Amino acid sequence: MKTYPECIPCMFEQLLRSARLADLTEEKTFDVIRSFSKQLAYSSFSLSPPEIAVQLYREIKRLSKNDDPFRAVKRENINKALALFDEMRKLIAESADKLDFALRVAAVGNIVDFGALKSFEISREMLDNLEINKLHWEIDELREDLRKSSVLLIIGDNAGEAVFDRALIEAITRLYSIEKVYFAVRGAPVINDVTFDDATYAGVNNVAEIITTGSDVPGIVLNECSGQFVELFRTADVVISKGQGNFETLHGCERKVYFLLKVKCGVVAKITNAGIGDILLFSNKNFLE
Amino acid sequence: MKTYPECIPCMFEQLLRSARLADLTEEKTFDVIRSFSKQLAYSSFSLSPPEIAVQLYREIKRLSKNDDPFRAVKRENINKALALFDEMRKLIAESADKLDFALRVAAVGNIVDFGALKSFEISREMLDNLEINKLHWEIDELREDLRKSSVLLIIGDNAGEAVFDRALIEAITRLYSIEKVYFAVRGAPVINDVTFDDATYAGVNNVAEIITTGSDVPGIVLNECSGQFVELFRTADVVISKGQGNFETLHGCERKVYFLLKVKCGVVAKITNAGIGDILLFSNKNFLE
Numbered sequence: 001m002k003t004y005p006e007c008i009p010c011m012f013e014q015l016l017r018s019a020r021l022a023d024l025t026e027e028k029t030f031d032v033i034r035s036f037s038k039q040l041a042y043s044s045f046s047l048s049p050p051e052i053a054v055q056l057y058r059e060i061k062r063l064s065k066n067d068d069p070f071r072a073v074k075r076e077n078i079n080k081a082l083a084l085f086d087e088m089r090k091l092i093a094e095s096a097d098k099l100d101f102a103l104r105v106a107a108v109g110n111i112v113d114f115g116a117l118k119s120f121e122i123s124r125e126m127l128d129n130l131e132i133n134k135l136h137w138e139i140d141e142l143r144e145d146l147r148k149s150s151v152l153l154i155i156g157d158n159a160g161e162a163v164f165d166r167a168l169i170e171a172i173t174r175l176y177s178i179e180k181v182y183f184a185v186r187g188a189p190v191i192n193d194v195t196f197d198d199a200t201y202a203g204v205n206n207v208a209e210i211i212t213t214g215s216d217v218p219g220i221v222l223n224e225c226s227g228q229f230v231e232l233f234r235t236a237d238v239v240i241s242k243g244q245g246n247f248e249t250l251h252g253c254e255r256k257v258y259f260l261l262k263v264k265c266g267v268v269a270k271i272t273n274a275g276i277g278d279i280l281l282f283s284n285k286n287f288l289e
Numbered sequence: 290m291k292t293y294p295e296c297i298p299c300m301f302e303q304l305l306r307s308a309r310l311a312d313l314t315e316e317k318t319f320d321v322i323r324s325f326s327k328q329l330a331y332s333s334f335s336l337s338p339p340e341i342a343v344q345l346y347r348e349i350k351r352l353s354k355n356d357d358p359f360r361a362v363k364r365e366n367i368n369k370a371l372a373l374f375d376e377m378r379k380l381i382a383e384s385a386d387k388l389d390f391a392l393r394v395a396a397v398g399n400i401v402d403f404g405a406l407k408s409f410e411i412s413r414e415m416l417d418n419l420e421i422n423k424l425h426w427e428i429d430e431l432r433e434d435l436r437k438s439s440v441l442l443i444i445g446d447n448a449g450e451a452v453f454d455r456a457l458i459e460a461i462t463r464l465y466s467i468e469k470v471y472f473a474v475r476g477a478p479v480i481n482d483v484t485f486d487d488a489t490y491a492g493v494n495n496v497a498e499i500i501t502t503g504s505d506v507p508g509i510v511l512n513e514c515s516g517q518f519v520e521l522f523r524t525a526d527v528v529i530s531k532g533q534g535n536f537e538t539l540h541g542c543e544r545k546v547y548f549l550l551k552v553k554c555g556v557v558a559k560i561t562n563a564g565i566g567d568i569l570l571f572s573n574k575n576f577l578e
Binding site for chain 2: 004005006008009010012013015016019026029030033034035037038040041042043045
């Protein structure tokens with residue numbers, strides 16, 4: 001999707017939250033504001049929000065002299081998610097509809113945003129009562145597609161979320177005769193998004209082959225990704241993309257992609273015809289911006 | 290006060306709200322975003338927020354080809370406030386502490402922000418229950434100062450609010466032997482701030498001499514104001530400044546100024562040591578940033 005005017009204040013909010021998490025001084029925060037403003041002044045707003053916002057994350061890395069300023073936050077979130085992992089598994093195993101339940105678990109992972117995983121608990125009641133938007137919960141079509149598939153690609157989002165995705169992958173491989181699962185991560189640290197190290201730390205390597213996109217954009221911009229990733233993206237039988245950043249960059253692509261996400265802002269609510277807070281599972285084939 | 294990093298997303302929010310009220314197209318809204326970003330990139334953040342934000346309002350005026358894009362909104366708010374005027378007067382007249390009550394009425398005017406005066410009612414109960422911050426309600430000192438004064442200057446804020454200020458001025462001139470009251474307005478239209486025309490339409494001319502600051506900054510930057518205004522500002526016996534914009538630009542000035550405002554953001558809450566939503570009456574003489 002293109003960038004909407006409403007995305008701009010939101011980018012500056014992200015800038016502040018990120019600068020705070022990266023422990024930047026006020027002076028350096030203003031340096032990021034100045035530098036990002038300069039880029040905005042000459043930006044094409046036909047680019048997606050993650051393609052524009054990546055500049056501010058790069059600048060925060062540069063000024064914090066830290067290639068991964070959110071490492072500690074990410075590790076903390078992964079640790080907290082790992083503490084819930086056995087419970088997730090158990091809840092899925094005891095469910096009548098295991099795929100539905102595993103998708104709910106993975107959606108809960110997307111609810112957890114950076115710095116937000118505090119005293120979090122996971123329970124059947126909470127998962128049963130998720131704000132699933134029934135009009136955008138295309139699980140029957142996904143079931144059909146998984147039945148015919150041998151290669152599945154999951155595109156990860158936040159670091160802590162990867163633990164929840166691991167539970168989903170485990171469930172899918174038990175339910176369907178998938179031969180190979182790939183889990184795509186960012187090519188370099190950006191905000192709290194999942195990297196190769198994070199995914200490994202989250203144990204995703206036990207259930208999938210972790211591959212990087214080759215890009216530090218917090219989304220999937222195909223012409224910035226590695227040839228290896230693009231090839232896999234094109235040839236996988238089913239692609240499931242997690243979170244808003246991947247949706248914002250990817251929904252216009254040619255191939256069929258399932259998006260599993262929580263709607264976190266008014267712009268995405270508007271273009272998906274859903275409400276803020278809704279949890280959606282839908283493919284771009286049934287979706288027109 | 291200087292500009293804080295937290296002020297930047299807020300300025301872009303104001304930009305969007307203002308562009309919407311001025312009926313700018315998305316394309317022109319992006320033009321304002323680009324142009325304001327360019328200015329931000331080279332701004333000194335030791336300037337106050339209104340001094341920086343004035344650029345975006347100027348740009349909106351330029352691109353909407355309308356010197357007063359908020360005229361209709363302002364007139365609507367003034368009309369709604371005028372419909373409440375007799376009730377305000379009555380409530381003040383029937384109060385035990387008329388100055389306190391008139392200040393509450395004027396504070397309520399400041400609560401009403403642009404586009405916000407919808408189905409608004411005014412009542413004794415509501416005014417008695419205002420979220421006054423008792424630690425910052427320096428009414429006894431103001432009483433003392435008014436008793437010794439012959440020239441009073443009120444610095445206006447929003448257009449609709451001027452009707453409420455008119456009720457305050459009327460009450461003060463009945464209670465104290467003030468010889469002359471001035472009501473200062475912006476030198477040119479900016480957002481929904483009160484101008485000479487708006488103040489006259491609100492009937493402020495019946496209780497005070499309306500003078501302009503000579504500047505279109507939505508606050509008081511003395512070296513941008515007319516010599517006439519600066520002279521009056523320096524020599525008035527008591528100055529009462531309404532709203533956050535005037536506070537942000539004025540609190541560091543040498544002379545004693547009373548600020549009557551509702552705290553509308555975290556930054557002003559922090560530097561006034563109050564809570565968001567609190568209503569304050571305090572002078573810069575008892576205040577240290």
